[in-house]
């Protein structure tokens with residue numbers, strides 16, 4: 494850890510999966526750290542690329558794990574996508590997302606034959622040949638591709654799983670299109686969180702375990718960042734890093750020593 498006294502920020506944007514919990518269990522000291530930051534009057538927002546759940550479901554999950562956080566502090570890619578689609582006049586979508594998430598988009602018109610957008614999120618085992626080929630044809634017929642996020646894999650207590658980014662990459666390659674990404678590291682996502690805080694990037698610090706989403710996003714937005722060595726972290730990511738975290742910590746509990 495760098496022995497410097499950082500300027501006191503006003504808020505933290507904290508990743509959930511791999512930073513506060515991992516494989517269904519809280520990370521070491523994570524619950525206490527959230528309580529400490531709250532007690533120290535820092536504003537908090539929780540940014541996650543998890544797309545299989547709505548903010549309400551994530552809130553229930555975090556509470557069940559023992560975290561004292563509020564639903565309106567949680568920003569996920571699904572929420573960012575709804576905000577984006579709301580801003581597009583009279584559009585229709587073909588959704589490849591979990592049923593609960595599809596219900597979250599209920600105000601958006603669905604068109605499974607000639608949509609303006611193909612929206613890809615967590616689709617689990619429904620990412621089969623027919624579903625992917627149908628999406629490919631829609632893209633070739635002019636639809637644009639939206640990815641809730643582009644993570645390639647994730648960890649559960651049962652092992653590693655392909656994430657929606659793997660299927661988005663497949664569709665991009667086949668259709669020759671580039672997906673508009675809603676989750677981290679997109680600017681859209683971080684701006685949404687900053688707007689809700691009414692703070693500027695220099696007043697906020699990003700905390701996460703994923704250098705390609707959390708730290709890249711922070712760097713793009715010119716925010717300071719903390720990389721934690723839990724969750725997805727691998728030491729070789731620091732050899733030729735795609736982005737430079739301001740601090741690297743063993744786990745999120747070390748935050749209390751810095752701030």
Ligand SMILES: [Mg+2]
Pocket residue numbers: 508509510511512701702703724725
């Ligand atoms: Mg993470």
